[in-house]
Amino acid sequence: MTNFFLQALAEVGTPSVMGLIVIGVLFGIIGGSIPGFTVTTAILVVFPFTFAMDPVSGVSLMVGVFVGGYSGGIVSGVMLGIPGTPSSITTVYDGYPMAQRGEPGRALGIGVAASFLGTLISVAVLVFFGPLIASFSMNFRPWEITALIVFALTLVAGLSSGALLKGLMAAALGLLITTVGYDRNSNLRFDFGLPAMGSGFEILPVMIGIFAFSQLLGNIEKLKDESSEAKKIDTNVTIPYGQIIKDMAGQKLNTLRSSLIGSLVGALPGTGGTVANFLSYDQAKKFSKHPEKFGTGTPSGIVASEASNSAVAGGAFVPTLALGIPGDLPMAIMMGVLILHGITPGPMMFEQNPVLVGAIYASLLIGAVVMVLCNLLLVRWFAKISLIPQQILVPVVLMLCAIGAYALNNNLFDIWVLFIFGIIGYLLWKAEVPLTPLILGVVLGDNLERQLFRALELNESWMTFLTRPLSALFLALAVASILFSLYQDRKIQRLKGL
């Protein structure tokens, strides 16, 4: 463990990789601080630049964006009262009132410090639990892996937006997309006579199309509803370091609890930063001696929010690296990037690519330090950048997505794939179909089919899935997650009816 970590640290510690982490963190913070841009879009924009890089450099850059992105939401949350990313909604509850009270520097400082500590604690969780889960899952055979993927998809479909039917349908649609082209037996499927379809769709243009178009065009639609222009804010912020140290000294338990909640929630498929954010804010309020102060600009609220959403970063890596099952959208894209670099996340990754796993740990740690420095030194600039209007951002990001899709294989067909799936993604989004299960289906489709058929080739009987204890457990959990979602849906309907 120490050996491969030191080796990884040596690789990540080179000036070029360190430079990439700094660029990644900077871009992530900028992405996170612009309302409507989100961490996921920032990752999508950066990924084409990793094509020509070696795996360690590419992954380090992406991890930098990841760490920066989760912390970037503080800036717009505090300065504008608008969460930069959905995972920093509760930061606004206390950060904005504190800024309005004339203490924006204190709010930003507390948020950055909590983000830093949250990331560090989540890295500890990743280092401790990642290898444990990976070594446990080494015993998984095709039946268990198939059942686990089914469970992950049902969980994500059920949790994504309360629309269970649409979520399950979206997951199946995502899986269906992966069946286009030649399969593992070299049989051609669904090419509709088009030679370009023979090799199937690349995962990344499909994901970018589905996510980016719906997100960006959705932002344009929202602009029409919001009559007010971006508010004029005073960007001359100074951080009161002494006050921040005093504030944080009184928040030790809150920081630890919120970071653990963030790490755990991050490790569960289908949840992510937003859930962690609300859950830890709620817990901090329940445990507080002064719950009435929450929402008025208390440091406890900012700490709970920022420590938890930053801790999601490390937690989310646990199932992705250990099981090959990404928990949320940014992780699904990170997994796409790893696959692109010829690395298949899963239990074997810890054995086959220990240095790369170590590089991810090291990048997370270095990224956290860089994030603090960047945020504290450049906060005024980030506050200015957070005012970039969507009218400029949308065309630029669309262009970058197109170039990214093309640069993947120097293939124009991939731009058309991006375009077609952009239209599909937008229409599905308009029909309120959750897109996370769809994207997860696209990422996991190949593996699910491969494992399912390997299981059936080893034993033709479908009953084997129910007679093997672990596989039966995962399938039972899948059914339970569907039933739970149905129960939740009913409860919501009943409350709406009252």
Add this chain to the structure above:
Amino acid sequence: MALALLLIVAVMWVESGSIAPPTSWQPYGSALFPRILLVVIGSFSLLILVRSLLVKAPERASAKQLVAEWFKSRRTILALFLLFGLYAALLPAVGYIATTISFLVASLALLMGIDTRRKWIINLTLSVTLTLVIFVVFRYGLNVWLP
């Protein structure tokens, strides 16, 4: 949406008939997995369709009016899709630099407007600078050749 998905499922089900059958050593063929998925998608689409029919629909305008309203309220989005489609179509013929500058100028004009000189300057500066920076980074920094 449910109807459109049912149509897609039907087309793909027919198409799945042309997938090669299993060989003697395969317990199941290549069509099995997509067919399972088609059944799942078809069933859920049908359920969504039935549910939407059971919910009492509010009084609505005529279909023609609805379509007209839909297009009117989403003119900008439709125009952006059109511009992106044009961009994808022209990229191989005209090349990266000219097509990208044109795409950015047109889409920025569409979203920001071009009613003041300042907006024109921002539009042109951003379009040209960004296109060239991306070109240089990809070609000379990353060795990726753009069309």
